[in-house]
Amino acid sequence: MSAKSIALTRRDFLKLTGGFAAFGFAIFAFRPQPTFPSILPPGAILPADLFRAQCQRCGKCVAICPHHALAQDATGTPYIDGLSGWCDLCLDCVRVCPTGALRAVDPKQFKLGLAEIDRDQCLAWRGNGCRLCYEKCEMLQKAIELDADVRVYVKSETCNGCGACVNVCPQADRVTKHKSTGRAVALKVLDNGNTG
Amino acid sequence: METPVETITTRAQRVVASKRLTKKFWARARVITSVTALALIALTAALKVELGTFSSLALGPIQFACPLGVAQVIAASQQFIPAFALAGLIGLLSIILLGRVFCGWLCPGRWMFNRGPWQEKMPFKHRGWIQGALAGGVVGLAAVCHTPVFCIVCPAGIVCRGAIAAGAGGSLLPTLGWLGGIISFEWLSRRSWCRDLCPLGGAISLVSRLNPFLKFKANPEKCRPCKACENVCPEGMNIGRAVDTSVCMKCFACQAVCPRDAVEFQPVAFKITTAKSSH
Structure with a gap:
């Protein structure tokens, strides 16, 4: 019994390899991904639909952001998720925006969103003693407080949604139901949109 | 590709060899310019310096903006934004001054996926209308969707x-x-994106028929109908026959390929020529 030899030319080989690579890349690119709550950059005081109309998707705000807090989604709209950096409301993005989609706001009053803690996933709530977000926020807004059992709470009136707590949260492995970023704390869009 | 050991003896062979080199030189110069511009954008993003992108560019106090983007944003948001409109006007002015230099030298689509003339060409006669319809349709789509749709897919x-x-x-x-x-999309439609499908290129080409600079013209004494320029032109133009300078990308491919050196470069030429007027 002799194995039938297959004549495989170089071109066929390359086609085959390229096809497999393209298939693998397609699976990788279209893998199920979490949907981020889209927190718009500071100064997006327009209603969300008007912001989407007025934003040119030029990316200048993303390029200038000194803390890497901004990123562009697949349609080019800038958003903040707190994963790569957090917003300190320096308003550089407002300064460079050419279309007026981002407008000058008072950084002391402005609220980007609201941090929300997933108590099932949070290490502090699971008795681990982690208080990284509390320590980070103590230096900024003082919007996270501890109770006697070292569990963390967000004070909604002080939190301005800067995303520093998301940035320092060590939980990064799982994607849970409303925590699309995989962290135990995530930014939530405010019901009345951005206010300033 | 194939470079056998060929001895260059005759004058014709020397011309062919030097032509091949010039063609390669201009092609490389175009790609390098475009890549450098993109690298500059990436560098300013890394160093956090304000420069902008092809959509809107800030050179010191002067703001440039893509005119099609400005038209789309104003149509989508239904608000007139004076500073942005001024930036768009400056962009429009630079297109009038430079023609389709953006398409040939800066836009990455030119070298990234537009691989020369494709099989199915748009008819030359209606090209202006088609380009106008593409650009206008994109602005209309932005107004209907309340989003600058083409900016997302540009x-x-x-x-x-x-x-x-x-x-x-x-x-x-x-x-x-x-x-x-x-x-x-380009492969399935069997058309060249830059020549037939790009609304931005269409809009730029509509405006750049007013462009008085950087034109190519065939010297009728030297030109013979060999179609070398037509084959190499990304727009499929024959320089010797009908020169539509509004679609010319100033890419120098025709001049580099011409075996008789018949293509002349005119930095300043105020006579407006379109597809209809042939010399």
Whole structure:
């Protein structure tokens, strides 16, 4: 019994390899991904639909952001998720925006969103003693407080949604139901949109 | 590709060899210019210096903006934004001054996926109308959808977003996905994106028929109907027959390829020529 030899030319080989690579890349690119709550950059005081109309998707705000807090989604709209950096409301993005989609706001009053803690996933709530977000926020807004059992709470009136707590949260492995970023704390869009 | 040991003896062979070199030189110069511009965008994103992208560019106090983007944003938001409109006007003025230099020298689509003349050409006669319909349709679509839709899928904008993501540390996957979509659209439609399909190129070409600079013209004494320029031109133009300078990308391919050196470069030529007027 002799194995039938297959004549495989170089071109066929390359086609085959390229096809497999393209298939693998397609699976990788279209893998199920979490949907981020889209927190718009500071100064997006327009209603969300008007912001989407007025934003040119030029990316200048993303390029200038000194803390890497901004990123562009697949349609080019800038958003903040707190994963790569957090917003300190320096308003550089407002300064460079050419279309007026981002407008000058008072950084002391402005609220980007609201941090929300997933108590099932949070290490502090699971008795681990982690208080990284509390320590980070103590230096900024003082919007996270501890109770006697070292569990963390967000004070909604002080939190301005800067995303520093998301940035320092060590939980990064799982994607849970409303925590699309995989962290135990995530930014939530405010019901009345951005206010300033 | 094939470079056998050929001895260059006759004058014709020498011309062919030097032509091949010039063609390669201009092609490389175009790609290098475009890549340098994109690298600059990525660098400014990494160093956090304000420069902008092809969509809107800030050179010191002067703001340039893509006129099609300005038209779309104003149509979508139904608000007149004076500073942005002024930036668009400056962009329009630079297109009038330079013609389709953006398409030939800066837009990455030109070298990234537009691989020369494709099989099915748009008829020359109606090209102006088709380009007007593309550009106008895009602005109308923005007004209907309340979103600058073409800005989202514009190849130049997508690659600029990719450059920013590369510089600022973002994900390149959206860029790759959109580019794959555009390339497959080009393959399936069997048309050249830059020549027949790009609304931005169409809008630029509509404006650049007013452009008085940087024109190519065939010297009728030297020109013979050999079609060498038509085969190499990304727009499929025959320089010797009907020169439509509004679609010319100033890419120097025709001049580099012409075996008789009949293509003349005119830095300043105020006579407006379109497809209808042939000499």
